Every structure is written in C-alpha cells, then in structure tokens.
Amino acid sequence: MAAEKQLSREEFDHLAKLLGVDGEPAYLDELFSQVRGVFIGAKRIREIDVSGAEPDMAFIPPTD
Amino acid sequence: MDTLEICYMSAGDLSKLVQNKEVSPVEIIDAHLTRIEATEPVLNSFITLLADESRAAAHQAEKDIQAGRYKGPLHGIPVGLKDLYNTAGVRTTSGSKIFDTFIPEEDCTVAARFQQAGAILLGKLNMHQFAYGPTGENPDYGHMHNPWNPEMVTGGSSGGSGSATAAGQCTITTGSDTGGSIRIPAALCGIVGLKPTYGLVSRWGLTALSWSLDHPGPMVRTVEDAAITMNVIAGYDPKDVASAKVDIPDYTTALTGDVRGLRIGMPKEYFEAPMDPQVRKAVLDAISLLESMGAEVKEVSFPMFNQSQAISSTVLMAEASAYHRDLLEKDGHQLYEPVRQRLEAGLFISAADYLRAQQARALLDQEGRRLLDDVDLLAGPTEPVTAPELLAATVLAGEQEIGVVGALTQYTRPYNINGFPAISVPCGFSDAGLPIGLQLAGKPFDELTVLRAAHAYEQATDWHTRRPPI
Numbered sequence: 001m002a003a004e005k006q007l008s009r010e011e012f013d014h015l016a017k018l019l020g021v022d023g024e025p026a027y028l029d030e031l032f033s034q035v036r037g038v039f040i041g042a043k044r045i046r047e048i049d050v051s052g053a054e055p056d057m058a059f060i061p062p063t064d
Numbered sequence: 065m066d067t068l069e070i071c072y073m074s075a076g077d078l079s080k081l082v083q084n085k086e087v088s089p090v091e092i093i094d095a096h097l098t099r100i101e102a103t104e105p106v107l108n109s110f111i112t113l114l115a116d117e118s119r120a121a122a123h124q125a126e127k128d129i130q131a132g133r134y135k136g137p138l139h140g141i142p143v144g145l146k147d148l149y150n151t152a153g154v155r156t157t158s159g160s161k162i163f164d165t166f167i168p169e170e171d172c173t174v175a176a177r178f179q180q181a182g183a184i185l186l187g188k189l190n191m192h193q194f195a196y197g198p199t200g201e202n203p204d205y206g207h208m209h210n211p212w213n214p215e216m217v218t219g220g221s222s223g224g225s226g227s228a229t230a231a232g233q234c235t236i237t238t239g240s241d242t243g244g245s246i247r248i249p250a251a252l253c254g255i256v257g258l259k260p261t262y263g264l265v266s267r268w269g270l271t272a273l274s275w276s277l278d279h280p281g282p283m284v285r286t287v288e289d290a291a292i293t294m295n296v297i298a299g300y301d302p303k304d305v306a307s308a309k310v311d312i313p314d315y316t317t318a319l320t321g322d323v324r325g326l327r328i329g330m331p332k333e334y335f336e337a338p339m340d341p342q343v344r345k346a347v348l349d350a351i352s353l354l355e356s357m358g359a360e361v362k363e364v365s366f367p368m369f370n371q372s373q374a375i376s377s378t379v380l381m382a383e384a385s386a387y388h389r390d391l392l393e394k395d396g397h398q399l400y401e402p403v404r405q406r407l408e409a410g411l412f413i414s415a416a417d418y419l420r421a422q423q424a425r426a427l428l429d430q431e432g433r434r435l436l437d438d439v440d441l442l443a444g445p446t447e448p449v450t451a452p453e454l455l456a457a458t459v460l461a462g463e464q465e466i467g468v469v470g471a472l473t474q475y476t477r478p479y480n481i482n483g484f485p486a487i488s489v490p491c492g493f494s495d496a497g498l499p500i501g502l503q504l505a506g507k508p509f510d511e512l513t514v515l516r517a518a519h520a521y522e523q524a525t526d527w528h529t530r531r532p533p534i
Contacts, residue, residue: 019411020393027401034409038381041374042417048371048424055422056429 007032007039067095071232072531076288078235079137082129089125089140092235093118093184096142100186100233103534106214108206109228111147111157112188118142121184128182137292139182144234146222147188148195148271149280151175154185158271159193159221161204162395172269173301174238174280181296186234190224193400195240195273196384196407197221198248198472199452203400207454210253211532212498216451219249219472225283226253231534236293237283242273243376244446244476246281247488251446251501254490254530256518257283258290259476261508262483263308265294266301274383275306277376277480286528287489287519291315294511310509318515321523324358326513328504329439331366337474338461339448346492346500347445354443354521364435366442368428369478373470375428376477378413378421385410429482436484436507441517446488446501448474475503485511489518490527499527 012032016022023031070078070092081087097115104110125140145151148158150168152175157163171179178185190208192200200208200223208223210216211231218226222239226249229237239246241259250257258281265280272278282293294315301307330351335344355361385392385407392399392407399407435442452459452468459468479486484505491502502521506514522528 015412019408021408021411027405030401031405031408034405035412038377038409038412041377042413042420044374045371045378045417045421045424048427050420050423050427053423053426053430055419056426 007036067098068232070095071099074286074289075137075141075235075284075292076286078141079139082140083134085129089122089129089184090119092140093122093142093186096186096233103231103233106534107209107211107227107231107233109190109208109224109231109233110187111159111190111205111224112155114154114185114187118184118186125182125184135182138178138296141183142186142235143178143183144186144189144225144228144237145175146191146225146237146239148191148240149175149238150269151185151188154188156188157205159191159195159202159205160399162391162398168269170269173266173303174297175269177297183236189222189228189237192221192223193403194271194388195221195242195245196403198244198469199223200249201400201455209454210451211534212254213451213496215453216498217252217454219252219451221245222283223249226250226255229253229255229283229285230532236289238280239283240270241279241281241480242277243380243473243480246279246283247446247476247486247501247503248472250283250488252451252499254499254527254532255283255285256287256290256487256489256528257281258294258487258511259479259485260294260298260511261485263306264298264310264509264511266304266307268301268303272387274380275387276383277380279480287515287522288316288319290487291319291515308509313512315511315515318512319519320516321520322358323354323517323520326359326441326517327439328354328359328361328441328443328517329364329435330361330443331369332363333366333369334444334475337448338464338466339445340450340461342494343445343448343450343500347502350491350502350521351443353524354517357520357524359517362439364439364442366431366435368431371424372428372478372481373473375421375424376473376481378417379425381406381410382413382418425481428478432478432482432484440506440513442505444503445475446503447472450494450496450498450500479505484508485514487514487518489522491521491525492527
C-alpha cells in the first residue's frame with residue numbers, strides 16, 4: 001500500500017489532482033510536507049492493535 | 065469604586081454588589097468599556113465591540129434590578145463570546161473576512177442562556193481563523209497578543225477570550241475547545257478555562273470545527289466564576305444531537321475548599337514528554353500542595369496518551385475538511401494559508417484511516433475510564449511550555465525544540481478524544497513572568513470533582529490574583 005512507505009512527491013501530485021487541490025508551487029511544497037505528516041500519523045495509528053475495538057464515532061452521552 | 069477594581073472583580077463578587085445595589089450594571093459596563101479603550105490597541109481581543117448596545121442593556125438591567133426584577137448572579141455582568149457563537153443581529157465572523165457581514169437571525173443556545181440570565185454582551189472576541197490553530201493568529205482581524213507580554217501568543221484558538229479575561233476587558237468569556245482551544249489560552253494567559261464533558265454544553269449555533277471533538281465552555285478568572293457560568297450554560301438542548309440528558313447540579317456546591325480523600329493520579333507519560341523545567345517544577349509543586357491539603361496522590365500509567373496526537377489529528381483533520389469542504393472549494397483562496405493547508409491536508413485522509421483512528425479513540429477512552437476507576441482526577445501540566453513568541457514555528461521545551469502546534473496541544477488533546485471534563489487553573493509563573501497552568505481532568509459529567517479540586521488549589525494560592533502589566 002502506498003501509505004505504508006513515505007509518500008513521494010509524484011504520488012502527492014497525483015492525489016492532489018484527483019482531489020481537486022491546486023495552488024502555487026510554494027504552497028504545494030508546504031502542503032506536501034503537511035500531507036506527509038498526515039500519512040506518518042495514519043501509519044502510526046495502523047500500528048496500534050485495535051482488534052475488538054469498534055470505531056468510537058463520538059463520546060456518546062446518556063440521553064435517558 | 066475604582067473602575068480598574070471593577071474590571072478585575074470576579075463575577076461572584078460583582079454579583080453580590082449588583083444584587084445589593086452597591087454597584088450598578090451601568091458602572092460595570094462603563095468601567096469595562098474604558099478598560100477596553102485603554103488596552104485594545106495592544107491586545108486586539110475583539111472583532112466586534114458592542115459599546116452602545118451594552119450600555120443600553122446595562123441601563124435596562126439597572127432599571128430591572130431597581131424594580132426588584134433581579135435575575136440572578138449573571139444579571140448585569142459583562143460577557144464576551146468567541147466570534148463563532150451565533151448572536152442574533154450581531155455579526156459572527158468565525159474569524160474570517162469571508163463572513164465579515166454574516167449576521168445570524170438566531171442566538172446560539174449558549175448566547176440565549178446568557179441573555180435569559182441577564183448577562184450583558186460586550187462584544188464578539190477574536191479567534192484563530194475558524195478555530196483551526198492553537199496560537200491566536202488571525203491576519204483578517206489582526207493577531208491576538210498576550211497581556212503578560214504582547215510579543216507572545218495568547219494561545220488559541222480562543223485567544224481573544226484569553227486576553228480579554230486576563231486583562232480585565234470582560235468578566236466572563238467563552239471559548240470552544242476541539243484540541244485544547246479553551247485550556248491553551250487559559251494556561252498561557254493565566255486564567256481558568258473549563259472544557260466541560262462532551263454533550264454537557266450545547267454546541268448548537270456554533271461554527272463547527274470537528275463535530276465529535278468540539279466542546280464549548282467558560283473562560284474566567286476564578287473557579288467560582290466557572291461554576292457560576294456552568295450553572296447558566298450547562299444542560300440538555302434538543303437542538304444539539306449530542307446533547308446529554310443528565311441532571312445538572314448546582315456547580316457552586318463543589319466549592320468547599322476541601323480535597324481530603326480525593327485520589328489524584330499523575331500519568332507518568334506526561335512527565336516523560338518534552339517539558340520546560342520551570343513548568344515541570346510549578347506543576348509538581350501544585351500537585352504536592354494538593355497532597356499536603358489531604359489529597360492522595362499516586363503515579364499512574366496512561367500509555368495511550370502517546371497516541372493521542374495521531375488519533376486527534378486524524379479525526380480532527382478529516383472532520384474539519386468535511387465540514388468546510390464547500391467553503392474550501394468556493395473561497396479557499398481567501399483563507400489564512402496555514403488554515404487552508406490544514407483543511408486541504410485533511411482531504412488526503414482515507415475513510416479507512418479515519419475509522420482506524422476512531423477505533424484507537426475507543427481504546428484511549430477505555431483506558432481513561434479504567435484509570436478513573438482507580439483515581440478521581442488526572443493531574444499534569446496544561447502546557448509543556450509558557451507562551452511562545454508570536455508566529456514562531458518551534459518552541460524550546462526543556463532541551464528539545466519542538467513544533468508549536470504539537471507542543472501546545474500535547475496535554476490537551478486526550479480529553480477532546482474521550483470527552484472527559486478538564487480544567488486549566490493558574491499554578492505559577494516563569495522567570496520571564498509568563499503564566500503556567502495546571503490541568504485537572506475527571507470522569508464524564510463529574511465537573512463537581514474537577515471544580516472542587518481546582519477551587520481548593522486556587523484558594524490555597526494567589527496566582528489568580530496577579531494582574532498582567534498592561
């Protein structure tokens with residue numbers, strides 16, 4: 001999976017195009033750096049053993 | 065009475081004078097408007113100041129009180145709302161010129177409750193654009209400045225609320241806290257900030273950042289004022305789908321000054337993270353003081369704390385990008401560039417990764433609940449550092465240089481993830497004269513215990529009585 005390794009600039013440019021994200025080169029350079037950080041965070045979460053845990057969509061307060 | 069004294073009085077003390085007709089709401093509002101006029105050129109706390117409107121409301125409050133129609137402890141007390149709380153007939157910008165002329169038709173629930181309680185709206189407070197940042201930067205309406213040193217950030221996103229409260233421009237303000245945006249400016253500006261349990265205070269009529277992480281709450285100068293404010297704004301609201309149907313106690317009953325028997329856990333992971341040594345000392349001294357007052361303190365382990373940044377970032381960025389997607393497509397070029405970048409970066413998060421983060425969130429929640437089976441409160445620093453310089457990208461935490469955004473949200477994010485109540489209360493100052501905050505977090509809907517411990521600590525110290533040099 002692409003996200004298991006470092007996101008390359010080519011992959012970023014491809015994803016950005018698909019998502020309709022555009023901007024000046026300097027802006028995209030900075031965004032690329034941010035998105036790399038996002039992918040590192042996502043990879044870190046994938047390393048957590050979440051077996052048996054259902055997604056907690058929010059802390060659900062009691063309603064009755 | 066000296067007008068500056070009026071501006072620095074707590075709502076608790078002011079309300080007694082108002083009820084006894086020793087001070088009129090007109091005097092109170094005039095004193096605050098004078099204070100704002102003197103300090104606003106430096107602080108830039110307000111986006112919209114309601115001078116004429118607040119004076120008119122004060123005259124009406126004075127008439128009502130003279131006629132025996134006293135509404136309670138907030139009657140005639142000046143309040144400022146973060147500028148993402150919708151206010152009927154008053155523009156609500158969310159900190160962006162894109163909404164410079166947006167005038168809501170209805171009050172948000174919190175604003176309506178303040179009005180019913182007789183509070184007087186002084187104005188709408190500056191904030192990090194769309195609440196998407198922890199420093200208090202805003203190129204559209206000007207950056208916010210810390211009253212203890214205007215070269216430093218207020219913290220954010222509720223930066224105007226932090227500076228206005230700390231500098232005596234408002235008695236009570238509100239913030240909204242998605243990753244720490246009440247507690248961060250509270251700690252950096254030397255005031256009290258309470259992030260209540262998720263669902264306890266209505267989000268209805270507030271601009272969202274992240275539906276499942278957003279918490280409205282009070283920012284004040286004393287713990288008593290946090291309790292008084294919660295008595296007005298907490299409670300079920302059918303308009304908010306996440307609103308909790310729970311009994312609302314009188315929060316002022318928590319203010320006993322007694323912590324004997326309270327069990328306080330110190331997560332060891334908090335103290336393994338990068339931290340300024342002056343912050344470490346102030347926080348450890350604060351916890352020792354609580355122990356000397358009769359609390360039982362012990363070290364606990366909170367391993368999921370180390371995952372909280374990754375979990376929170378993934379959930380927050382995905383939700384914020386979903387919420388603001390139309391705005392991004394239509395007006396993205398008008399956004400503050402770092403905000404636009406965060407919003408666009410969130411578009412790259414896959415549904416699978418978002419849900420994986422929500423699974424991890426469930427684990428962090430379970431771990432927090434297990435910890436709070438064994439202790440009543442978790443204690444630690446609100447921030448690992450004092451206020452960084454305005455627009456700095458990094459900050460020194462002990463010997464380690466770390467990114468400002470990560471540093472400022474390091475200790476606050478876990479309690480947005482699990483929704484538990486958490487308060488920041490002043491616990492000292494650095495050698496440079498900058499405030500330090502102690503964070504106390506408790507069980508869901510157990511604000512009484514959080515307030516009890518914070519109040520007892522506050523009453524045993526004098527940090528909250530100090531005033532910024534401005």
